[in-house]
Amino acid sequence: MEIYQLRTFIAVAQQGHLTQAAELLHLSQPAVTAQIKALEEEFGVPLFERFPGGVQLTEAGKLLQPDAENILALARGMQNRAKALAGEPRGKVKIGTIGVPARLRLGSWLAHLREKYPLISAQTTHGISVSVLNDVRKKVLDGGFYLGRNPYQNVTTLQLTEIGFCVALPPSMAAELANADWKTLGKAPWLGLSQFTSLAEITLELWRSQNIAPKIVGEFDEEATLVELVKAGMGVAILAERTAKRFVADGSIALWRGGEIAVRVPLQFIYSADREQDPLISMLKSSLKTEWDLP
Numbered sequence: 001m002e003i004y005q006l007r008t009f010i011a012v013a014q015q016g017h018l019t020q021a022a023e024l025l026h027l028s029q030p031a032v033t034a035q036i037k038a039l040e041e042e043f044g045v046p047l048f049e050r051f052p053g054g055v056q057l058t059e060a061g062k063l064l065q066p067d068a069e070n071i072l073a074l075a076r077g078m079q080n081r082a083k084a085l086a087g088e089p090r091g092k093v094k095i096g097t098i099g100v101p102a103r104l105r106l107g108s109w110l111a112h113l114r115e116k117y118p119l120i121s122a123q124t125t126h127g128i129s130v131s132v133l134n135d136v137r138k139k140v141l142d143g144g145f146y147l148g149r150n151p152y153q154n155v156t157t158l159q160l161t162e163i164g165f166c167v168a169l170p171p172s173m174a175a176e177l178a179n180a181d182w183k184t185l186g187k188a189p190w191l192g193l194s195q196f197t198s199l200a201e202i203t204l205e206l207w208r209s210q211n212i213a214p215k216i217v218g219e220f221d222e223e224a225t226l227v228e229l230v231k232a233g234m235g236v237a238i239l240a241e242r243t244a245k246r247f248v249a250d251g252s253i254a255l256w257r258g259g260e261i262a263v264r265v266p267l268q269f270i271y272s273a274d275r276e277q278d279p280l281i282s283m284l285k286s287s288l289k290t291e292w293d294l295p
Contacts, residue, residue: 001042003075006068008035009047013065017054090119093280096132096144097124098198099223104145109291117283129198136270143271143284147198150268156276157268158285160292164241165263167256170233174254186212189235194221203238206263238262
């Protein structure tokens with residue numbers, strides 16, 4: 001059974017005449033007759049009764065006509081869908097991610113991207129801001145998320161939001177430091193940040209801006225690790241506001257000055273500057289603007 005045979009079957013049923021159906025389909029009458037005969041042989045039942053003035057459906061033909069119409073409708077729908085997809089952007093995009101996926105709205109963004117551009121396949125690589133920045137510069141990644149201020153002219157940024165950071169205190173130091181000034185905070189032990197974490201440069205900039213040089217207790221590379229070490233009483237650290245307030249609620253950490261924002265840092269999407277006109281980058285930017293409600 002072929003689609004063109006079903007199309008002929010429906011045309012003959014609607015016209016009630018082989019010659020008229022042949023004209024409608026731009027076929028010869030013998031070709032139409034041969035197609036109907038092939039269907040009847042395949043189905044094992046006659047589809048039409050022949051009369052001097054034309055043809056009419058048999059009872060079997062009447063029962064099979066709706067099925068044939070449904071199959072043709074599905075075929076047209078598939079064809080239209082295929083034509084629409086022909087103009088869709090396609091390929092794989094490699095995106096660098098950092099930190100907590102929920103903070104990036106990663107799930108809803110990629111779901112929106114998939115819905116709007118069904119032929120695009122996304123691949124994420126988790127890292128830190130520095131590594132994402134370097135891989136975007138080297139074009140290993142098409143784009144990525146970056147926390148902080150971009151120092152390179154050959155990398156373009158789309159700012160998504162700002163993230164506020166609080167100073168987190170061990171409960172054992174809360175009485176002494178909860179309302180302290182920066183000079184006093186600078187004398188407290190601080191959790192150091194590995195150069196391989198997104199928070200390293202942010203913390204250093206904060207210390208420089210407040211003119212303090214704290215005693216560093218180790219070097220750590222993950223926000224979750226910082227939380228655990230603050231809870232354990234090892235030292236002070238900066239944490240993203242939402243993270244800090246989640247843990248202060250159960251009393252496992254305390255916050256300096258009731259959770260005052262110590263520093264605000266831009267969260268950005270970055271991509272190579274020479275790809276500004278790249279349709280793929282334009283697609284990513286457009287979907288991000290929708291996700292983050294940007295102008």
